[in-house]
Amino acid sequence: MKSIQVAKFANIPIKIHWSFGLFVVLIVGYGLSNDMRGTDLVWFLGFIGAMFICVILHEYGHAISARRYGVKTIDIIISPIGGLARLEKLPEKPIHEFVVAIAGPLVNVVIALCLFTILFITFQDLSFLVVNENPLDNIITPKGFFGLLIWTNMILFLFNLIPAFPMDGGRILRALLSMRFGRVRGTQWAAIVGRALAIGFIIFAVFTSDYMLIFIGIFVFVMAGNQKNQVVIESILDTVTASDIMNTKFSKIHISEPLQTIYDQYIRGGEKNYLIFDSMDNISGVVPELFIRQAYHDNLLATTTANAYMSTKIMRATPQISLKDLFEKMNREGIAIAAIEEEGNLVGVIDRNMLQNYLQLHMSRRK
Numbered sequence: 001m002k003s004i005q006v007a008k009f010a011n012i013p014i015k016i017h018w019s020f021g022l023f024v025v026l027i028v029g030y031g032l033s034n035d036m037r038g039t040d041l042v043w044f045l046g047f048i049g050a051m052f053i054c055v056i057l058h059e060y061g062h063a064i065s066a067r068r069y070g071v072k073t074i075d076i077i078i079s080p081i082g083g084l085a086r087l088e089k090l091p092e093k094p095i096h097e098f099v100v101a102i103a104g105p106l107v108n109v110v111i112a113l114c115l116f117t118i119l120f121i122t123f124q125d126l127s128f129l130v131v132n133e134n135p136l137d138n139i140i141t142p143k144g145f146f147g148l149l150i151w152t153n154m155i156l157f158l159f160n161l162i163p164a165f166p167m168d169g170g171r172i173l174r175a176l177l178s179m180r181f182g183r184v185r186g187t188q189w190a191a192i193v194g195r196a197l198a199i200g201f202i203i204f205a206v207f208t209s210d211y212m213l214i215f216i217g218i219f220v221f222v223m224a225g226n227q228k229n230q231v232v233i234e235s236i237l238d239t240v241t242a243s244d245i246m247n248t249k250f251s252k253i254h255i256s257e258p259l260q261t262i263y264d265q266y267i268r269g270g271e272k273n274y275l276i277f278d279s280m281d282n283i284s285g286v287v288p289e290l291f292i293r294q295a296y297h298d299n300l301l302a303t304t305t306a307n308a309y310m311s312t313k314i315m316r317a318t319p320q321i322s323l324k325d326l327f328e329k330m331n332r333e334g335i336a337i338a339a340i341e342e343e344g345n346l347v348g349v350i351d352r353n354m355l356q357n358y359l360q361l362h363m364s365r366r367k
Contacts, residue, residue: 003077012063014056017079040140047139050149052078054111058156059085061107062100062168069096074332089328094183098175101168105160112153115146164194165223174227187231194224234324236362237355242326243319245358246340246348252277255284255307259295262306266292273337273351276310283346285310288336289353316341319348327355 003015031044056076062085063073074086085104091097119128128147131138138144163173170190178186201217204210251265253274262274272289287310295301295309315338317326330338330352337351 005075010060010064012060012073012085013075015075015077017077019079023079043139043145044136047145047148050145051152052083054108054149054153054156055083057111058104058107058160059083061103061105062087065100065103066091069093069100071100088332094175094178094186097178098172101171101175104168105157108153108157108160112150112157115150115153119143119146119150162197163190164197164220165191165227166220170194170224170227184231184235187228191224191228194227195221198224233327233359236359237324237327238322240323240358241319242317242321242323242338242340242348242350245323245354246319246350247271247354248348250275250349252281253287253306254279255305255310257306258302259287259292259304259306259309260301262287263292263296263301271351272353274306275337275339275349276306283314283339285312286314286337287311290336314339317350318342323350323355323358326350330355 003017005013005015007014027045027048028041031041056078059076063076066073066085066087069091071091072088074088077084077086087100091100120126123143128143129150131148131151132144135148138148160167161169161172163169165171165174170193173193174183174186174190176186177189180186181189198217198221201213201220205213205217251271251274253262253276255276255278265271265274266289274287275283276285276287278284284307287306291309291311295304300309313333313335315330315333315335317329317338317340319340319342326338329335337349339346340348340350
């Protein structure tokens with residue numbers, strides 16, 4: 001995702017997706033088209049900002065609860081369609097996933113209850129809950145502003161409980177089903193429910209000409225399938241270790257060799273990513289497939305050595321590491337090849353190509 005970091009709280013970066021800038025422009029344009037000027041426009045923009053603060057707090061609910069179970073949050077990304085707390089991995093136990101999934105919506109309930117209590121004590125009545133025919137009329141006074149924010153948080157709470165991915169309700173349903181059927185079957189059943197709801201959204205949207213709901217239905221349908229595939233992949237990789245598939249007859253490229261040598265081996269097939277060694281037979285770096293293709297494109301194969309074109313970012317792992325953990329680590333750090341070492345000795349390598357081939361073979365058996 002192309003995003004920029006704007007803040008960092010509890011050691012979790014908050015990033016804004018580039019498309020959020022377009023969203024702000026559209027929001028300002030919407031306000032102006034509704035004859036909002038001066039303080040009215042300020043109140044409107046302030047309300048949009050307050051909504052996204054609530055969204056950020058919602059995502060922190062997920063992040064802080066995940067931290068309790070030893071799961072780190074990479075960052076929180078804010079986009080026009082909401083927020084996303086990117087966790088390094090899912091909690092291992094279904095009950096932990098349930099807590100993490102429901103923590104976000106519960107934050108919205110807490111916000112709504114706090115605002116309700118403050119406004120009720122302040123005004124001694126419930127008039128702040130009255131929404132005008134045009135909700136934009138509510139936000140030009142503090143009373144209407146925070147009253148509408150209460151309703152907004154309750155809508156966020158209810159919307160996120162829809163039992164379909166990527167909403168929290170889909171994860172909550174998956175966690176509950178996983179307690180009874182296991183994660184793979186639980187995810188499969190949750191995906192079926194999510195896709196059924198998505199089809200319902202699309203059918204309803206066609207009859208009501210609600211094109212936004214059609215988009216949401218398609219998005220939910222695709223995400224349900226992605227979640228199912230992700231969990232199947234994890235189940236395949238979780239029971240296999242690096243020693244089961246590692247290549248023990250890998251090429252050893254010296255740092256002084258020209259890239260042409262690597263390219264010649266590359267086009268013969270088999271290996272796609274290479275470890276680079278120094279004169280003492282120590283690993284100096286790696287040349288991934290992407291670099292080989294780029295060197296070919298730039299016509300540098302004959303004039304450039306491996307030393308000048310390699311990456312010094314090296315990943316080491318033990319033969320006992322599960323392919324699931326290795327796969328997650330390689331994806332997280334953007335690594336194309338890992339050195340498998342035992343007691344300080346290099347015993348094999350595993351690259352993305354090997355993992356993908358292994359997955360394709362075993363995914364086809366699951367179909």
